[in-house]
Amino acid sequence: MATGRTHRPATRSRGIPEATVARLPLYLRALTALSERSVPTVSSEELATAAGVNSAKLRKDFSYLGSYGTRGVGYDVEYLVYQISRELGLTQDWPVVIVGIGNLGAALANYGGFASRGFRVAALIDADPAMAGKPVAGLPVRHTDELESIISDNGVSIGVIATPAGAAQQVCDRLVAAGVTSILNFAPTVLAVPEGVDVRKVDLSIELQILAFHEQRKAGEETTPAPAGAPRADLAARPAAQPRAAAAGTSARKGPDGEVPAVMPA
Amino acid sequence: MATGRTHRPATRSRGIPEATVARLPLYLRALTALSERSVPTVSSEELATAAGVNSAKLRKDFSYLGSYGTRGVGYDVEYLVYQISRELGLTQDWPVVIVGIGNLGAALANYGGFASRGFRVAALIDADPAMAGKPVAGLPVRHTDELESIISDNGVSIGVIATPAGAAQQVCDRLVAAGVTSILNFAPTVLAVPEGVDVRKVDLSIELQILAFHEQRKAGEETTPAPAGAPRADLAARPAAQPRAAAAGTSARKGPDGEVPAVMPA
């Protein structure tokens, strides 16, 4: 959430603002690409362009890490790769479990980026007994019963939840009880976690809805009155405006829009 | 960001702040759940708790939409569902194409949330000729050659990119040239797009790195000196600090960390 971020501590870590932390991975990716091309140094202007930010913001961000540049020259690519990696905690290996091996969980398990950047898939866990033992991305799927022992045996502190929405909170509770303190949540639910546990959320449905908002606005600005898509029969039938007084009391009309909320795949 | 958000116009849409727009889908989801339980009205306090925000923020957010509540009573659930749906542009149907039908693309195609919330998968597109015609989530995969005609025939304005990083910019260019003006990008690349095109990015690798940052910080605060994961041999070998003068010139030491950047699955 990319999107909507939930419940991160407002506390700044070592004085580095959250907004800066969120951009460090972007810089790291751009720097790694330069490193592969054996580019020795890079200016804030060049690197900012590659990362898609402006150079003033980049220099400000780097100033929180320390003075790693050279005036008149720029930044040493290899050195900066190391410093940002260290700052992000990527100089150590993070064992990760993925819970919920449906379409999405399998896609995540096959995701090559895990291994290359300090993350290692320690186990794949699913509640379906029929899945147990089946290999996905080279690893045998383990049953949920084993969740606690897997976490403690591997010293796992980061968990990825890719279950249906209905199972997410329960899985979350078990992960946290077993010692996990960071959770990446792909299920479309707000997770309740105790103090000290970080949750980040990735939600396709929310991202699409934000795009639709802006898309609608663009359509409205054009001379063409007809929108790109056809109006939805279920919602269009509702009144365009409701007298404010009617909102009071319990006279809520039950509309035809009783569909289930968008739910991520299992 | 999710995720890091890229290149959205800073312009506020109809006076609604970006931060508010990003929360509207959260409110909508919580309201839909209440609607299913036939709850007629809800207070800002209750709804805020369900959505995981504080009530002052929620009331402020709603104030940008209009005065849809009733003092002393709360908000009419059905009415608010409709108003937020309309504001987000979900009262119309948005045809969407998914490009890149690998593990992730298939997971997205199977994602049930698409259809239920105003989005309709118009086509699945892949560059592999061997994939063409194969059914995924009930739809035959179309070849990239057909991209332009699919876009125009279906009036598609939203595209989802789930290709490898290397193909993303090219796919993006073709989508935009064919008339797509909103892109949801799952490939770990900064996309260059012309003015007026919105890009949102979903990036697993970035989310994990942000979690690792906070996780590392937690480990450092504990009395236990040993971190959860083992140090990485490749990066740990690098110097902890480098004299600033050494950063100048072209004497960049080529470290052992020349691995590829994290890349989303194809």
Place this chain on the structure above:
DNA sequence: TAGATTGTTAATCGATTAACAATC
């Protein structure tokens, strides 16, 4: 030295939050 580019300052902008008057 002259040119280039960083690191930092200060102004601006946007988002969050508590508090409370308005009002159902």
Place this chain on the structure above:
DNA sequence: TAGATTGTTAATCGATTAACAATC
């Protein structure tokens, strides 16, 4: 009316940006 809860104000906080002195 009395109690409850919204909608809005104003203060605070954090993030962005341009500009430029410092300095390689």
